[in-house]
């Protein structure tokens with residue numbers, strides 16, 4: 001049996017749907033199993049008892065990365081421990097691209113990768129690049145201009161659907177990808193200035209300090225400003241620009257152009 005965690009999230013739902021389309025009848029691991037009729041299994045990684053992975057052969061572990069590092073490490077440790085306990089054969093983990101090591105949320109991904117490598121499970125690590133959708137949302141115009149502090153740095157952002165398609169291919173044939181790590185970037189790197197031009201608005205980036213000062217409000221959790229600021233900094237410093245061809249190899253086709261995906265997300269958020 002195949003099980004996808006985070007199945008009602010953006011990435012997990014696409015992976016779940018892709019596996020279902022292939023007739024692989026995936027189970028949906030989620031905190032809201034009611035959404036998945038008979039094919040849902042309650043899965044809250046914050047439950048100290050750990051998730052029930054009985055009968056699961058292949059586990060697609062979508063990172064549950066919103067939280068302080070100690071929270072995320074504990075979540076992922078519970079899942080890997082449960083996978084070992086329940087005899088799961090293969091774990092496909094959605095991680096973070098190697099070029100993202102400067103991002104504030106990189107540590108939890110690298111820790112989870114190490115936990116898997118040192119486990120007795122077989123695994124595949126999908127190091128996902130920054131979502132084009134997220135880059136677009138962060139670059140959405142404010143007051144008629146793109147003001148996000150991305151500097152002149154480019155991002156090899158990638159469409160979430162392509163990352164889901166890659167995960168589906170790996171989960172459908174895990175033996176072919178045993179103990180492999182893939183760097184999944186978009187096919188081109190593009191800038192916030194380029195995005196602004198596509199949107200037909202000027203690019204007037206504020207400073208990092210101005211942006212940080214604006215990150216206040218009841219909707220922001222304490223760990224979020226550091227995460228967001230690290231995306232601006234790493235981009236502006238040029239760390240996220242590297243493109244790799246692992247994704248095309250996994251998909252057996254060219255990846256989607258991430259620019260229109262980011263433009264659509266920026267337009268929706270404007």
Ligand SMILES: NC(=O)c1ccc[n+]([C@@H]2O[C@H](COP(=O)([O-])OP(=O)(O)OC[C@H]3O[C@@H](n4cnc5c(N)ncnc54)[C@H](OP(=O)(O)O)[C@@H]3O)[C@@H](O)[C@H]2O)c1
Pocket residue numbers: 005006007008009010011012029030031032043044045046062063064065066075128129130131134
């Ligand atoms: N590469 C990038 O640009 C990027 C950007 C943002 C985040 N991420 C990472 O990629 C993951 C997937 O992205 P996404 O866009 O699909 O995020 P998302 O829509 O927020 O989905 C994340 C899902 O993780 C599951 N989850 C959260 N806390 C959990 C817990 N305590 N126990 C079990 N499941 C939990 C939830 O699934 P259910 O609702 O089904 O329970 C949630 O919907 C994120 O969680 C994050 O780690 C990557």
